[in-house]
Amino acid sequence: MNDRNVPTALIAEDEPLLASALKKALAVAWPELDIVAMVGDGPSAVTQALALAPDVLFLDIRMPGLSGLDAASEIADDWEAGPTAGKPFPALVFVTAYDQYAVQAFEARAVDYLLKPLQEPRLRQTVARLQQALASRAMAEPGNSAAASGANPSLEQALEHLRHLVSVAAPVARLSVLQASVGNVIRVVPVDEVLLLEAADKYVRVLTAQHEYLIRTPLRELLPQLDGTQFWQVHRAHVVRVQAIDTVTRDEAGKLWLQLRGRPERVAVSRLHAHLFKAM
Amino acid sequence: MKFDWIAKAQHLLQTLALCLAAAAIQYAFRPERPYEIALVYSLCIGTSIWMLIDFGRELFASAARTGWPTGHTAWLLPLGSVIGGYGLGTLAADWWFGWSSWSGVGLSTLPASLLITALAGAAASYYFYSKTQSGYLRTRVAEASFQASQARLKLLESQLEPHMLFNTLANLRVLIDADPARAQTMLDHLIAYLRATLNASRTGTHTLDTEFARLRDYLELMAIRMGPRLSFELTLPPELASAQVPTLLLQPLVENAIRHGLEPKVAGGHIAVRAQRAGSALLLEVDDTGIGIPVSGIADGGFGLTQVRERLHTMYGAAAQLALLRGRPDGVGVRIHLPDAASNATPR
Numbered sequence: 001m002n003d004r005n006v007p008t009a010l011i012a013e014d015e016p017l018l019a020s021a022l023k024k025a026l027a028v029a030w031p032e033l034d035i036v037a038m039v040g041d042g043p044s045a046v047t048q049a050l051a052l053a054p055d056v057l058f059l060d061i062r063m064p065g066l067s068g069l070d071a072a073s074e075i076a077d078d079w080e081a082g083p084t085a086g087k088p089f090p091a092l093v094f095v096t097a098y099d100q101y102a103v104q105a106f107e108a109r110a111v112d113y114l115l116k117p118l119q120e121p122r123l124r125q126t127v128a129r130l131q132q133a134l135a136s137r138a139m140a141e142p143g144n145s146a147a148a149s150g151a152n153p154s155l156e157q158a159l160e161h162l163r164h165l166v167s168v169a170a171p172v173a174r175l176s177v178l179q180a181s182v183g184n185v186i187r188v189v190p191v192d193e194v195l196l197l198e199a200a201d202k203y204v205r206v207l208t209a210q211h212e213y214l215i216r217t218p219l220r221e222l223l224p225q226l227d228g229t230q231f232w233q234v235h236r237a238h239v240v241r242v243q244a245i246d247t248v249t250r251d252e253a254g255k256l257w258l259q260l261r262g263r264p265e266r267v268a269v270s271r272l273h274a275h276l277f278k279a280m
Numbered sequence: 281m282k283f284d285w286i287a288k289a290q291h292l293l294q295t296l297a298l299c300l301a302a303a304a305i306q307y308a309f310r311p312e313r314p315y316e317i318a319l320v321y322s323l324c325i326g327t328s329i330w331m332l333i334d335f336g337r338e339l340f341a342s343a344a345r346t347g348w349p350t351g352h353t354a355w356l357l358p359l360g361s362v363i364g365g366y367g368l369g370t371l372a373a374d375w376w377f378g379w380s381s382w383s384g385v386g387l388s389t390l391p392a393s394l395l396i397t398a399l400a401g402a403a404a405s406y407y408f409y410s411k412t413q414s415g416y417l418r419t420r421v422a423e424a425s426f427q428a429s430q431a432r433l434k435l436l437e438s439q440l441e442p443h444m445l446f447n448t449l450a451n452l453r454v455l456i457d458a459d460p461a462r463a464q465t466m467l468d469h470l471i472a473y474l475r476a477t478l479n480a481s482r483t484g485t486h487t488l489d490t491e492f493a494r495l496r497d498y499l500e501l502m503a504i505r506m507g508p509r510l511s512f513e514l515t516l517p518p519e520l521a522s523a524q525v526p527t528l529l530l531q532p533l534v535e536n537a538i539r540h541g542l543e544p545k546v547a548g549g550h551i552a553v554r555a556q557r558a559g560s561a562l563l564l565e566v567d568d569t570g571i572g573i574p575v576s577g578i579a580d581g582g583f584g585l586t587q588v589r590e591r592l593h594t595m596y597g598a599a600a601q602l603a604l605l606r607g608r609p610d611g612v613g614v615r616i617h618l619p620d621a622a623s624n625a626t627p628r
Contacts, residue, residue: 015447016507021454040509041546062443064509064546097446116450202571216573 007134009056010037012045012071013095014063018116022058022095025118030127042066046074053084056130058114061096067220068094069102070236073162077271079155081253089155091133093126102165109161159272166233166272175225178206180213189213195244195263197222199237209262234258235270248277283338291334292327295404299326302400306393320376321393325369329401332361332368333408347412354409362401366394440477451505466504473497476528488555489521495534495553502538509548510538520555523562525618526591532584533566533614541570541611549611564616573606585614592616 009026013019023035033056037048042065049057049071057075059068066074072092079089096102097116106113112126137154178189189206196207199219206213223233233239240258247259248269256269256277269277303322307315336357340349349357370381370393381390448470455463476494492514499512530553542549549569556563585604592600596619605613 014509015451015505017451017454017458017504018447021450043546062543064544064548097450098442116446117453118450202573 005032006034007032007056007131008034008036008052008054009058010039010045010049010052010054010090011035011058012039012042012063012068013058013060014040015060016040018060018118022114022118025120025123026127029120029124030131033127040064042068042071045071046078049075049090050078050082050084053087054090055088055134056093057090058093058095061094061099061102068096069162069166070220072158073166073236073270073272076155076159076162080152080271086152088137089152089158091130092158092161093130105165109164111161111165162272163275174227175222178213178215178222180206180215182213187213191226195241195260196265196267197231197239207263207265232273232276234273234276235268236272238267238269240267283335288334291408292330294407295326295330296323298400298404299323302326302396306396317377321370321373324373324376325366325393325397326400326404328369328372329361329365329397329404332365333358333405336361346416348409358401358405358409362398362405365401366397440474447505448501455504462504466501469497469500473501477531484527485524486527487521488516488523488525491525491528491530492516492553492555494528495530498531498534499551506542506548510542510551511549512551513553515552515554515556517556520557520562523555525562525564526595529588529591529616530564530566532588536584537566537568537570537612541568541572545571558617560619562618564618565613567611567613569611572608572611573604588616592618 007030011019011022013022019038019040023038026033026035036052036054039045039048040063042063044065045057045059045063045068046066057072059071061068063071072094076089079085079087092111094102094106094111094113095116096113103113103115105111112129114123114126140153175191177191178194180187180189189208189211193208194206195209196205197219198205198207200214203214203216204219204222206215219233219237219239223231223239226239230242231239232242240260244260244262245258246261249257249259251257256274258267258269260267299322300319303315303318306318306322307313310318337343337347337349340353340357342350342353348354374380374382381387448466452463452466452470455466472494476497496514499510499514503510503512534551534553537551542551551569552565552567554565554567556565585602589602592602599619601615601617603615605615
């Protein structure tokens, strides 16, 4: 909130008609709200949110580039790294047409969400809650005490919610092997041999001690099929075998890096997952 | 080895009942002999045969699924068990009475008791055989109908993806206010799309003309939703308009192109569907400029593609072909060759 009295918001929605409809509905339900940016994909949502630091983010769950949840995680990840450092983290409202599991997760974490098609009474409810949240935030943080104390309570709370939300997925059977095609041959790779899974542009790199394979199934789909005690997600793009982690190092910027046994790669740990690593 | 002890006990009880009946019949024919003799021999022999068959069949691997061995074992097992059980049971009963049936006066009754044993053994074996068979068939039928309904559900889910439906309705709701004429057009497309997907019999055929009209309904809906991110082009030469194709054959391919190709791509892209004659064959092409599938992706074919392949196979056998072009710099292409376009495609 640059101007202390005008609340600001960003709308991330890939369907143009729905984006403008949400903007219009908000103009009625919350006339003071200033929509500072409207974007149609995940990566733009991240850059715009970090550049403009709005008070509220309306994020569609299914967007090209990055899902709404992943975009929120990225924003939280980089919030303290740029000009937004010390500022209160935006209130999150997820928008979805139909994502059973996500909606259950939102309910469970008391995270605000809107269902498409948008219903005006429900939007008014959400707006009332947001206004209340922004008001109590303004009371709790007179001036810039947050930056002084070093902790950012709204960011910590958002991270806490996001941790739970991104881990929720449809229950599925465990995978014991991955199938990667190499030329005309399908290589069957036992999950037990996998040390690191890395999301690249259109596929996932599967690294064992000796080999590297590419598969097309997105990390997001693979993750729930892996044993959570054996594999940890440490970054949006990285899932590591816990047993293969050798050392965890913190660099000058405060970022965590993993060194794996049997692989030369260094793996970055995102803020969202940094809580996994602490000395016992 | 794990036994179903309740089933075994039921079989034993049924065997005992049969033994009592056999003993009663024997007694009726020769009332001068004490009933006890017929009863003890019948029970001993019957129980022995039951034991040999009911536990013996567990030794054969071929009995694991149906409960009864297959091949020659199917009749050798009861035959051997009846002979062995007769010997064992007679020995046990002899021991009970303290005499021997194999010598002296007992020998004269052997043929009669052997006959009774053989008849009762055959009847009981047949009874238990048909019982296990019908039980096996019942579970098979239940399994098959479960699989069929799972497949139907999956098909329906893929056709009426709730996410697509609710997003379309959300767009419609906006249009009703902003542009009623366009809302009406969109609603008409939605109605045609729903009617086609819900009614389409998955075995029949319709004309290419109709097929392309249904594709247009779906693509018009998606074009309204995706705005400038989606453009499309349907090319159907007039001379092919009346060619017969399996109903909604191309629908899953176009949905795949949108869902996996264009929707995840920030810039969106283009879809082209074309029909043309290639020699005597009918060539159908679906191309998109989406994010594509890398050459070294997981084995090709999600549910949509598998389903199209299966339908082609059941309708045309090896005469129809489907090729997936991937690893191209831009997007995915599917080529379908159907036999005999000239004679209006005569599916088997």
